[in-house]
Ligand code: ADP
């Protein structure tokens with residue numbers, strides 16, 4: 140029996156999904172797999188776990204697991220459900236990469252999809268769960284798709300064991316045929332339950348003209364107009380990344396200042412323009428005498444994971460060289476930014492990496508006499524429903540990571556979103572009363588949008604996916620029941636690359652006739668080149684030896700030595716969260732090594748010392764072995780005839796010149812040969828994480 144507070148109970152009863160509780164529970168009781176479709180805000184994420192709990196689906200023998208493609212949703216939804224059910228967070232918990240509050244008592248567990256995938260690696264049958272809910276399946280994140288494929292096999296296996304597992308797939312759209320009509324996935328078509336959306340009409344207003352690039356400025360002008368001229372009701376603005384969100388928040392706060400005479404939400408003050416200016420100044424001064432600013436997120440050894448596009452997008456802000464969220468830009472020069480304090484606007488940012496306390500603010504009513512204005516990335520599209528929104532301002536854009544399948548180059552690009560996602564955004568305006576959506580582009584442009592965005596799995600490089608699947612003993616990745624299979628040639632190319640890097644084991648080489656003799660010879664050539672390069676490096680200084688990697692290692696070492704405090708990080712231009720992640724990753728790797736080599740006896744030294752000459756050599760070898768296909772050579776004389784090759788490098792994979800990124804310590808040095816961690820495309824193709832390979 141759940142003991143809910145009366146006001147919570149009242150709010151629940153208004154959710155459309157409550158009317159479907161009985162039909163949902165009947166379908167779940169009678170079928171191993173059930174699909175639930177319902178508009179964003181209908182109550183799927185917060186209510187379905189409660190239905191299951193009340194129907195006795197948790198007990199000493201199993202828990203309810205819910206996966207989310209975004210961290211922000213996993214954390215905030217677990218907190219919300221705990222609150223609604225009046226249960227401790229020891230019982231309703233979350234787990235995201237490296238962080239969580241799961242206990243032995245946990246019965247409802249929210250997690251990112253990557254976390255559940257790791258759990259399957261440890262326990263293929265997921266025996267600790269009685270129900271697994273895959274949320275936001277319409278987003279088609281790579282891990283979500285893989286999880287659904289795996290679960291389609293786990294469910295019958297659990298059935299055979301007499302310990303049935305229920306699988307619930309939840310989607311904010313009705314487009315679920317890739318799951319329901321894919322016979323390789325589920326031979327019996329799972330029932331689809333449609334939750335009636337109590338959606339009010341939303342009037343769509345298209346711009347006559349589409350702004351060429353300044354969509355952010357266009358958003359600003361539109362919000363100003365709405366706020367000055369239209370009746371009360373919250374405004375939700377969709378932008379593409381964290382830096383844009385902050386910059387628009389600042390402009391709006393300046394235009395419509397809101398003087399707080401109560402204490403509610405006072406911590407916002409830190410974001411006042413004055414404070415930021417001061418902070419920026421002091422940081423500039425300090426910068427000169429401290430470590431160089433290093434964006435450790437860009438050096439992650441972990442593949443971009445957990446489908447958290449905000450995390451990616453944030454990285455991009457740095458790539459483009461902008462001063463992240465501190466750039467005041469040309470905001471001050473705007474004509475219509477005369478501040479008007481008679482019309483207070485309560486402006487809140489919302490994006491994935493925002494601290495949970497700040498995220499939670501969007502759910503609370505704005506201070507009396509003010510209008511709420513949330514400036515968000517597409518976190519607000521389906522993951523979180525903000526109450527009281529009557530006006531949506533949609534820039535129509537989304538920031539996405541693009542991969543070039545042939546060269547493996549990734550870049551962030553702001554592109555038009557899909558029609559489906561634009562319609563989701565518009566829908567946010569009609570939750571509580573009829574609303575309006577202002578699209579800052581013409582209807583002709585909208586007609587050119589793709590209808591739906593393609594599943595991530597068909598676009599991303601699949602190496603890490605294949606490795607994970609091999610770790611699950613899935614040999615024939617080609618035969619895996621993907622909801623939408625990645626292109627066969629991408630799978631084949633990925634296997635070859637992994638073999639080249641020595642990531643897959645011998646049996647695969649021999650067991651795989653696709654590897655021709657020619658290919659084997661190529662691999663041998665690569666290995667020989669690696670060995671030769673390893674010989675070349677001996678006897679250089681550490682910095683020479685490891686290049687940018689040594690800078691990074693130095694930063695981690697210095698930070699650890701100083702006790703890894705937020706203060707140290709701020710003073711030295713390090714990202715505290717990233718440092719914590721690095722430490723946790725070190726812990727994980729240390730444990731992993733110790734468990735394989737019981738006599739290694741590794742431990743985490745809090746006063747990390749720089750590597751010895753010999754250790755640096757090993758490190759370098761590891762780096763090169765891992766980056767065997769990321770070697771670049773200075774442009775040769777004949778290429779230099781063309782100006783575009785000045786200071787450029789040639790890589791094996793690209794015809795275009797690539798350059799050492801200005802943030803690299805090797806930027807001026809221009810060694811003959813280098814290896815790089817990644818190439819990003821901004822104004823040019825840039826190599827990041829560069830180490831030199833000196834020829835003899
Ligand atoms: P769905 O998953 O179908 O999109 P949710 O279960 O997320 O719907 O949301 C149901 C309702 O609960 C929405 O009206 C939303 O505003 C509200 N809600 C969700 N999280 C919170 C929260 N932390 N505080 C207050 N209300 C919330």
Ligand code: MG
Nearest residue numbers: 183184521522
């Ligand atoms: Mg939801």
